[in-house]
Amino acid sequence: MPTRRNFIRDASMLPLLAAGIPMPVNAQLAPPASNGKSTSDARIITLNGRSLDYRMNAGVKEFHLIAEPVEHEFAPGTVAKCWGYNGSTPGPTIEVTEGDRIRIFLTNNLKEHTTMHWHGALLPCGMDGIGGVTQPHIQPGETWVYEWTVRQHGTLMYHPHADEMTQMAFGMMGLFIVHPKQPSTPAVDRDYAFLLHNWAMHPGTYRPDPSVMVDFDLWTFNSKTFPAIDYLYARSGDRVRIRVGNLSMWNHPIHLHGHQFYVTGSDGGRYPEGLWRPEVTEIVGVGQMRDIEFDAVPGDWAFHCHMAHHTMGPMSHELPNMIGVQQRDLVEQIRQVVPGYWTHGEFGMAEHAQHIASGHHRNSGPANTMPMMDGLGPYGPIEMGGMFTVLKVRDDWDGKNDPGWYNHLPGEQAYKLG
Amino acid sequence: MYRLLTAALLLLWMSGCAVRPLDSGREQVLDRSQHRLQLDISGEAEYNCNGPLSELADAMRTALLCNPQVQIALAELDITTAELNRQIRIDNPTLGLAVRDSDAESGVNIELDLLAPVIDLILYPARKSNAQATLERHRHLALAAILELANQVEAGWYAWQVADLKARVAQRFALTRQLNAELGNRYYQAGNINLHELSELKLEAGTGGLLEDQLSAELTMAGIQMQRLLGVNEPPVLSGTLGKLPKNDPDKSTIWALTQDSHPLLQAARANTDALAKSLALERRFRFLLDFEAGISLEQEPDGGTLLGPAIELELPLWNQNQAEIDEASGQLDKGQQQLLALQQHFSAEIQLTLGQMQLARNRLARYRQEILPAYRNKLDQTLREYNYMLTGPFELLETRAGQIETTLAFLDDLGNYWRFAAKLSRLSGGSWRAADTPDLQLDILSSAINKQEQQHAHTP
Numbered sequence: 001m002p003t004r005r006n007f008i009r010d011a012s013m014l015p016l017l018a019a020g021i022p023m024p025v026n027a028q029l030a031p032p033a034s035n036g037k038s039t040s041d042a043r044i045i046t047l048n049g050r051s052l053d054y055r056m057n058a059g060v061k062e063f064h065l066i067a068e069p070v071e072h073e074f075a076p077g078t079v080a081k082c083w084g085y086n087g088s089t090p091g092p093t094i095e096v097t098e099g100d101r102i103r104i105f106l107t108n109n110l111k112e113h114t115t116m117h118w119h120g121a122l123l124p125c126g127m128d129g130i131g132g133v134t135q136p137h138i139q140p141g142e143t144w145v146y147e148w149t150v151r152q153h154g155t156l157m158y159h160p161h162a163d164e165m166t167q168m169a170f171g172m173m174g175l176f177i178v179h180p181k182q183p184s185t186p187a188v189d190r191d192y193a194f195l196l197h198n199w200a201m202h203p204g205t206y207r208p209d210p211s212v213m214v215d216f217d218l219w220t221f222n223s224k225t226f227p228a229i230d231y232l233y234a235r236s237g238d239r240v241r242i243r244v245g246n247l248s249m250w251n252h253p254i255h256l257h258g259h260q261f262y263v264t265g266s267d268g269g270r271y272p273e274g275l276w277r278p279e280v281t282e283i284v285g286v287g288q289m290r291d292i293e294f295d296a297v298p299g300d301w302a303f304h305c306h307m308a309h310h311t312m313g314p315m316s317h318e319l320p321n322m323i324g325v326q327q328r329d330l331v332e333q334i335r336q337v338v339p340g341y342w343t344h345g346e347f348g349m350a351e352h353a354q355h356i357a358s359g360h361h362r363n364s365g366p367a368n369t370m371p372m373m374d375g376l377g378p379y380g381p382i383e384m385g386g387m388f389t390v391l392k393v394r395d396d397w398d399g400k401n402d403p404g405w406y407n408h409l410p411g412e413q414a415y416k417l418g
Numbered sequence: 419m420y421r422l423l424t425a426a427l428l429l430l431w432m433s434g435c436a437v438r439p440l441d442s443g444r445e446q447v448l449d450r451s452q453h454r455l456q457l458d459i460s461g462e463a464e465y466n467c468n469g470p471l472s473e474l475a476d477a478m479r480t481a482l483l484c485n486p487q488v489q490i491a492l493a494e495l496d497i498t499t500a501e502l503n504r505q506i507r508i509d510n511p512t513l514g515l516a517v518r519d520s521d522a523e524s525g526v527n528i529e530l531d532l533l534a535p536v537i538d539l540i541l542y543p544a545r546k547s548n549a550q551a552t553l554e555r556h557r558h559l560a561l562a563a564i565l566e567l568a569n570q571v572e573a574g575w576y577a578w579q580v581a582d583l584k585a586r587v588a589q590r591f592a593l594t595r596q597l598n599a600e601l602g603n604r605y606y607q608a609g610n611i612n613l614h615e616l617s618e619l620k621l622e623a624g625t626g627g628l629l630e631d632q633l634s635a636e637l638t639m640a641g642i643q644m645q646r647l648l649g650v651n652e653p654p655v656l657s658g659t660l661g662k663l664p665k666n667d668p669d670k671s672t673i674w675a676l677t678q679d680s681h682p683l684l685q686a687a688r689a690n691t692d693a694l695a696k697s698l699a700l701e702r703r704f705r706f707l708l709d710f711e712a713g714i715s716l717e718q719e720p721d722g723g724t725l726l727g728p729a730i731e732l733e734l735p736l737w738n739q740n741q742a743e744i745d746e747a748s749g750q751l752d753k754g755q756q757q758l759l760a761l762q763q764h765f766s767a768e769i770q771l772t773l774g775q776m777q778l779a780r781n782r783l784a785r786y787r788q789e790i791l792p793a794y795r796n797k798l799d800q801t802l803r804e805y806n807y808m809l810t811g812p813f814e815l816l817e818t819r820a821g822q823i824e825t826t827l828a829f830l831d832d833l834g835n836y837w838r839f840a841a842k843l844s845r846l847s848g849g850s851w852r853a854a855d856t857p858d859l860q861l862d863i864l865s866s867a868i869n870k871q872e873q874q875h876a877h878t879p
Contacts (some may be wrong), residue, residue: 203809204800316804320811324608327601327812334601334812337594338819340802341812352808365807366800372808 031064031105031143032057044093044177044243047194047222047230047389052092060101060147063094065116065174067160068109072171074201074218075228075313078370081207082171082223083110089171089223090195094158096150098181103147106138113137116146117161118176120267120289123148131162138162153180154269155193155243155289169210171223173197173247184270188293190234193243194222196252196284196305196387203314204366213249215317219310219386226311226388227375231402232303234296236395241293242303246284252387253306254290255281258297265291281306296393300406305387313372313385323348349373350383357381378405437508437542440553442499444492447557451482451564454680454849459483467650472658474575477648481571482564485649491563498556502549508538511713525720531729533713540710544700551693558686565682565849571647572852573841574640579660580834581633581640584827588633591823595626598816619813626820633827663783663836664853667776673769673847681765681848687758694754698747705740709733765846772843779836786829794822 032055044051055062070084085091096102106116115138117129127146131137138144156176160167175193197220200212221229234240241264244254262276267289276293284290304311322345334341344351353373355361357380365371375382382388394403452459457479459465467484471477482488514531602619605611641653648654678684715729801818804810840853 203804203807314807314809316809316811318811319808320605320813321610322605322811323610325601325604325610326608327604330597330600330604333593334597334816337590337597337823338798338802338815341815342806345808349808361806364803366803366809369807369809 029145031107032062043179043191044095044175045190045192046093046175047192047232048224048228049088049090049194049222050092051095052086057103060103061096062103062105064105064107065091066107066109067114067172070171072223073228074199074220074223075225075370075374078201078218078368079206080199080201083167084171085174089173091158091172091174093175093177093193095177095179097179098150098153100150101147102150103145105143105145107143108138108140111140113139113162114160114167114172115162116158118146119157119159119287120154121150121156121176122152129161150178152269153178154265154267155245155291156267157195157245157247157289159247166210168247169200169208171197171208175243175245177243180270186239188241189238190240191243192232192241194245196221196244196246196248197223198248198250201314203369206368216249217314219248219305221387221389225313225370225386226384227382229389231389232391233397233402234391234393235397235399236296236298236393238296238393239293240296241291243289243291244284245289246286249286250307250310251283251285252310253281253283254292254304255306256292256294256301256303256391258299258301259294261292261294263290264293296391298393298395298406301391301393303389303391304384311384311386311388313370313374315372322346350381353381353383439503440499440546440549442496443553443557444495444560447492447495447560447564450561451568454561454565455482455568457482467648468652468654470657471654474572474658476658477571477575477644477654478568480648480650481567485567485647487567487649488564491560495556495560499553502553506542506545506549508542509535511535525722526718527720528718530716531713533711533729533731536712537707537710540707541700541704544696544703548693548696548700551689551696555686555689555693558682558689562682562686566845567647568849569841569845571644572844573838574644574647576660576837576841577834578637578640578644578656579658580830580837581637582656583660584830585633585637587823587826587830588630591820591827592623592626592630594816594820594823595623598813598820599623601812601816622817622820660833660837663780667773667780668851670769670773673773673843673851674766676847676850677765677769678762680850681846684758684761684765684848687754687761691751691754691758694747694751698744698751701740701744701747705744706735708735708738708740769843769846772839772846775839776836776843779832779839782832783829783836786832790825791829794825798822
């Protein structure tokens with residue numbers, strides 16, 4: 001029965017219909033369950049993540065993304081009220097194959113509108129997901145459909161194009177990997193992928209601050225900071241690909257120890273071999289994707305952003321420089337007015353990591369705040385945080401379990417002279 | 419004849435004996451003071467005026483026993499009593515003797531007149547009653563003077579306690595700023611901060627030192643003020659602590675009832691109107707009896723005959739019927755009544771104002787205790803945690819501590835205000851009400867602001 005309210009709502013849609021704007025999905029076209037039995041033929045190893053299941057429907061691969069608030073743990077001791085997809089940030093990795101007809105349902109369970117932009121995808125303009133430009137915003141509670149035939153391969157991303165500063169700062173992003181129809185050579189044995197991001201999680205808070213432009217607190221691989229970032233594993237000689245996408249607000253020189261890798265692709269797909277270039281560090285610019293490939297060499301190899309502050313946990317940018325300040329004789333006096341005072345940093349900041357590692361100050365920081373440096377290796381504190389992890393390569397890795405720390409061969413490890 | 423004369427003289431002497439002077443009642447005033455202040459100062463002849471003061475009662479007892487102002491007030495009462503006795507005393511009879519020798523043959527003529535101011539005798543009971551009312555007024559005034567001294571001691575005690583706390587807190591404040599500057603000096607020597615930053619820290623340390631000096635001097639002055647109020651020769655030694663706030667403040671009606679009932683100034687004003695009313699009644703009742711003397715007259719004639727008989731002198735109220743005196747007494751009574759009314763209005767308004775000020779101070783203290791001081795504790799704790807994680811520097815940590823201490827000083831200002839107004843309310847009630855205190859709550863707050871940190875961060879790497 002037509003009512004005044006219905007009439008106004010319907011009338012307001014008329015210009016959109018006239019402009020060919022798609023309407024919300026109808027009842028006959030239902031999204032697949034997001035938690036059903038996996039039908040994914042995932043080949044990507046998403047660090048600290050997973051690939052999204054899909055359903056075949058009359059030759060169309062159907063995925064269902066649900067935009068929603070999530071509680072996310074960056075590392076033990078630091079949780080945040082984030083936004084993401086299907087219960088995580090980043091959202092699950094979508095894997096498709098070149099030539100697939102795909103249909104992606106997006107349900108908005110946020111309290112504000114959103115859209116979805118398929119970053120780097122070749123698709124009809126109306127599927128590009130730019131709120132206000134290519135479609136109306138997806139209102140809370142609505143489910144919209146994006147559908148096209150994939151005509152490329154490469155490492156792509158997805159993220160909203162609505163209130164982008166907030167929604168991306170809160171973690172709404174994901175990987176969109178398109179495998180080539182014809183497998184290229186050399187074949188890849190292990191295919192890793194993750195997204196770079198930064199977070200203004202001020203000490204003691206529980207929600208990222210979307211207004212920060214420069215001074216971020218957390219630097220993440222797939223929304224995790226060291227030491228919570230998954231290690232990467234391979235057998236010696238494995239062909240390994242690492243796909244890195246950058247949705248942060250800084251460029252990141254990604255550096256792999258012990259290997260000379262090749263930059264083999266991007267969102268433009270796998271480059272022709274003649275375009276491959278050998279590197280040990282590759283800058284992944286803001287909004288860019290880079291694929292690197294290498295043959296794994298045995299050992300425990302650091303893999304990290306080379307911006308030194310990006311391999312740290314939360315730290316102050318106004319901290320007075322404490323290196324070289326002798327104040328040990330003042331400590332007792334200062335304790336008279338500030339009980340609990342102690343001195344640190346006179347000889348360098350590693351002292352902080354030692355205190356953390358030894359447990360002295362493990363829980364003495366602000367609530368919900370990880371230490372600036374963390375991680376314990378076989379020889380002591382690793383003194384890292386943020387965008388840092390380790391590539392563990394073994395001759396006899398079983399393909400499942402962490403092999404522990406590397407046992408160096410005789411004569412292949414630095415030694416103490418005196 | 420001589421019997422008659424002797425009888426008259428005897429009668430006059432006896433009547434004079436019946437006229438007893440007024441007693442100043444200084445002991446009664448002292449008793450009232452003790453009762454009102456709930457102090458026992460009996461048997462304190464060997465009291466040590468320079469003994470330790472551990473509570474307010476000690477200070478009050480010392481003031482009552484050692485401050486000459488108390489004795490001055492009592493001596494004033496004695497003087498006033500003497501003046502009243504002088505005013506109501508009955509003049510002695512006058513004896514007139516005239517011996518006249520007219521000529522040798524007729525002999526000597528002797529006249530003897532004995533006249534007593536009968537008017538004084540007639541008016542004496544009324545005048546004495548009037549004087550008693552006046553004396554009662556002065557007893558109340560003497561009591562008021564003693565209670566005023568006690569109240570000044572009470573207010574001074576609180577001010578002294580607060581000054582002591584503030585001086586100690588300011589010491590800590592100055593030390594914090596001083597250590598921050600010294601720390602800055604170390605950073606400067608290491609080449610990590612510049613002279614501008616170091617100067618800022620030193621300026622803050624200087625400000626902290628100024629505050630310490632100021633509050634230390636205020637403590638000294640508060641001690642001197644107490645010494646003056648106690649009337650002792652040596653500066654008193656403070657060993658007591660400030661009491662915690664009573665659970666509730668009294669309502670206005672309670673204090674007002676106490677004030678009406680027992681404030682010595684109101685009682686004095688009432689006694690004054692009573693005396694003035696009696697004075698007016700006296701003037702009216704005896705408006706036609708202005709002056710009256712009676713006695714006996716004895717005359718011995720030259721021929722030896724004797725004449726004896728009563729003699730009177732009476733002023734005839736023809737032109738003067740005491741109207742001016744009646745008008746004056748009436749005016750004085752009216753003035754006294756209006757003064758009583760004005761005093762009541764003054765006390766009523768002052769009580770309301772003081773209760774409002776106490777309530778304000780109480781509310782501010784509650785806000786400090788419930789919100790501001792805990793928030794500062796949390797802020798300091800959080801800053802220390804951030805310092806532990808290298809998220810903030812030591813200067814900010816120490817400055818946060820200094821800020822917390824500065825806030826504690828502001829808290830103490832309000833604490834002092836509360837007790838100052840409580841002492842004022844005590845004065846307005848005529849000493850009948852005093853805020854019941856229990857020691858140490860405020861110090862608990864101060865120490866917890868400091869010690870909580872010690873408990874939480876006792877570990878040392």
